[in-house]
Amino acid sequence: MKDHIWQRVVDIGNYILNNGATVRDTAKVFGVSKSTVHKDVTERLPKVNQALATEVKKVLEVNKAERHLRGGEATRQKFLTNRPV
Numbered sequence: 001m002k003d004h005i006w007q008r009v010v011d012i013g014n015y016i017l018n019n020g021a022t023v024r025d026t027a028k029v030f031g032v033s034k035s036t037v038h039k040d041v042t043e044r045l046p047k048v049n050q051a052l053a054t055e056v057k058k059v060l061e062v063n064k065a066e067r068h069l070r071g072g073e074a075t076r077q078k079f080l081t082n083r084p085v
Contacts, residue, residue, distance in 0.1 A: 012040050012041060015029065
């Protein structure tokens, strides 16, 4: 693995852990695709830093469990702001 990829993997892992960020938010911050973020934390990070990978996995599992709540709230806000008078 090239040095810049290795560094990105660690940076992404630390960002998710420190901010409780979602894959989508992390991808926006780092300017990469969601697929890249997912591959970095599920495949590459365990090879680089197993302890960090374990902690990041816990954060992503919480995000996944709450995903339907965030989506429901987004839909609710959408209909509240686009309400015809």
